[in-house]
Amino acid sequence: MVSDRADETTPFLAMEVFRRASERADAVHLEVGEPDFEPPGYVVDAAVDALRRGDTGYTAAAGKLGLREAIADYYDRTYGVDVSPERILVTPGSSPGLLLACLATLDPGDEAVLTDPHYACYPNFVRQTGATVRTVELDATEGFALRPDRFAAALERDPEVLLLNSPANPTGAVMDGDTLREVVELAETRGTTVVADEIYHGLDYDVEARSVLEFTDEAFVTDGFSKRYAMTGWRLGWVVVPESYADVVNRLVQNLFICAPSFVQEAGRVALEREDDHLDRVRETYRERRDLLVDAVADWGHGLDLGYTPGGAYYLLVDVSELGDAFDVADRLLDEAGVATTPGVDFGPAAADYLRLSYATSMDRLREADRRISVWLADV
Numbered sequence: 001m002v003s004d005r006a007d008e009t010t011p012f013l014a015m016e017v018f019r020r021a022s023e024r025a026d027a028v029h030l031e032v033g034e035p036d037f038e039p040p041g042y043v044v045d046a047a048v049d050a051l052r053r054g055d056t057g058y059t060a061a062a063g064k065l066g067l068r069e070a071i072a073d074y075y076d077r078t079y080g081v082d083v084s085p086e087r088i089l090v091t092p093g094s095s096p097g098l099l100l101a102c103l104a105t106l107d108p109g110d111e112a113v114l115t116d117p118h119y120a121c122y123p124n125f126v127r128q129t130g131a132t133v134r135t136v137e138l139d140a141t142e143g144f145a146l147r148p149d150r151f152a153a154a155l156e157r158d159p160e161v162l163l164l165n166s167p168a169n170p171t172g173a174v175m176d177g178d179t180l181r182e183v184v185e186l187a188e189t190r191g192t193t194v195v196a197d198e199i200y201h202g203l204d205y206d207v208e209a210r211s212v213l214e215f216t217d218e219a220f221v222t223d224g225f226s227k228r229y230a231m232t233g234w235r236l237g238w239v240v241v242p243e244s245y246a247d248v249v250n251r252l253v254q255n256l257f258i259c260a261p262s263f264v265q266e267a268g269r270v271a272l273e274r275e276d277d278h279l280d281r282v283r284e285t286y287r288e289r290r291d292l293l294v295d296a297v298a299d300w301g302h303g304l305d306l307g308y309t310p311g312g313a314y315y316l317l318v319d320v321s322e323l324g325d326a327f328d329v330a331d332r333l334l335d336e337a338g339v340a341t342t343p344g345v346d347f348g349p350a351a352a353d354y355l356r357l358s359y360a361t362s363m364d365r366l367r368e369a370d371r372r373i374s375v376w377l378a379d380v
Contacts, residue, residue, distance in 0.1 A: 009124045013346035014356075017330065021340035028369040030357045031340040033169060033314065036365075037230040037285075039271075040278050046270035047234075050263035059262045061254040063090025063238070067265045070272040071238055079211045087246055089253055090238050090268075092260045094199045097222035097239030098163075099125050100256075101195045104241070104249050105161050105220070106131040112161040113154045115146060116348035117317065119169045119197070126161075134159060137350045140319070143308030144171035148182040155190045162187045167200040167209055170347045170356040171317055172290075172310020177210040184215045194219040199237070202228045202279050204312040205287045218242045227313075228279055229271050236260055236268045286314050289359040289366055296370040302377050314360045317344060321353035323380065330355055337376040339369050 014031050021027040038044075062068065068085035075083045091097045098121075106112060108130030114122050116135035123133045136154050138144040146166065155162065164183065166175040175183070187194050196212040198221055212219045224237025241249050253259070290309070293316060297306045303322025310316060320329045326343045333339045333355075344354030359366060 005127055005130070008127050010120075012120050014120065014342040017334070017340050017342055021334060024334075024338060026338050027334070028339045028365050028372065029361060030359070030369055031342045033227075033358050033360055034232050035227060035230040035282075035314075035360050036362055037282060039230050039234075039267075040274070040276075042274055043229060043231070043267045043271045047263050047267035050266040055263045055266060057262055059090075059259045059265060061257075061259050062088070062250050063260060064262070064265045064269070067269040067272075068238075070269045074272050075211070075213060075240075079214050081211065081213045083213060083240055084243070087240055087243055088238055089241065089246075089249055090236070090260045090265060091222075091224075091253070092237070092257055093235040094197070094222045094224035094226065094237030094239075095121065095125075096257055097220075097224075097237050098122070098195070098197060099128065100239055100249050100252050101220035101222065101241075102126055102129050102131070102161070103252055104245050105193050105195070107160075110161075111157065111159040112163055113151070113159045113192075114163050114348075115165070115168070117144065117168075117170055117344070117351040117354075118163075118348050119165060120346040122163055122165075126163075131160070135348060135350075138171070138173075140307060140317070140350075143310075144168070144173045144317070146173065146175050146179060146183065148179060148186055151183060151186060155186060155192055158190050159192050161195055162192050163195045163197070164212065165197040167204055167310075167312025169200065169313055170315045170342075170344070170351065172313045172315050174204050174207045174209055174311035176207050177214070180210050180212065181215045184212060184219070188216065188218070196221045198223045200227055200313040203283060203286055203314065205283065205290065206309070206311040209312060213240065220245075225268050225271060228282065231267075231271075234264050234267065236264050286359065289361075289363060290314070290316075292363060292366050292370075293357060293359045296366075296373075300373060300377055302380060314358055316357045316359070317351060317354040318357060319353055320355050326353055326355055333373065333376065337372040339372050339376075
């Protein structure tokens, strides 16, 4: 018999759309958040060198000390915060870090608060613990900004966890420092543990993304190499934990994941230690792509509405309600125009009338998507 937790785990629609779109050789992929960049050459070289010298065995569950020290140095130079390597655990991707945070803080019957919209997989991480989800709806007219007053009512119930994501998937919203500080202080007054997904840090365009660790040592923070370094398939991330949780999370890693791949950890260390203009180039490229797609949506007409400019990550949420059901619109765009998008319902009820469009693809492909959608809309 299938367990209730497994049965209640919902599919990730973006990957379902990706599967369908991959059957079309001419599809323009705006559905998945996978960078089209290659990892820096020195990162690839570091992995190959590690393989050639036989660096293919187990590591400590927490990860190689050299990588954890490089991560600690990253927090020092980027945010001016002192994080002990003992609080850092390396994970095979950032998603395991989120699961570990949930397993370490939630019991059956507990409650975790998420924003709505939210990353599609968050509720499923919570469900694996037997806890329940409570959502705080964000306002599209405010650019899906995270406002402290919107969290106040939800936190009155003293939930165990508040899960934050900035820059956010699927909205691209970025919390400024004052807002993040206020939300963290609000959570701490209720005894609620903050879990922050910071995987899109570094991809911020108008407002500087601030780390939760600047405002508290008692939060869980996940991050990784997939987005900034285009290392999605390398599966390398980390979680920073409060000091009192380091031992228990280490035990969870030992049992659930053993460790992240050793040679990939070497590549991650080099990525963090090498100072160059890689991230600046990536950020500016995404800014140009964002601006192109924002302008394109404004020109499409037909009631399509964006209403805001995302400040980070590489997504837009576009209101397609005047064209019909978002599922149907996504199906027609793929079948009739060859453009793959993700129905917004994957990201919560507040996004049900929207499509998520990713601009993690080339300018040429974005222009082609714009052309195809414009032609398609002319016949609608």
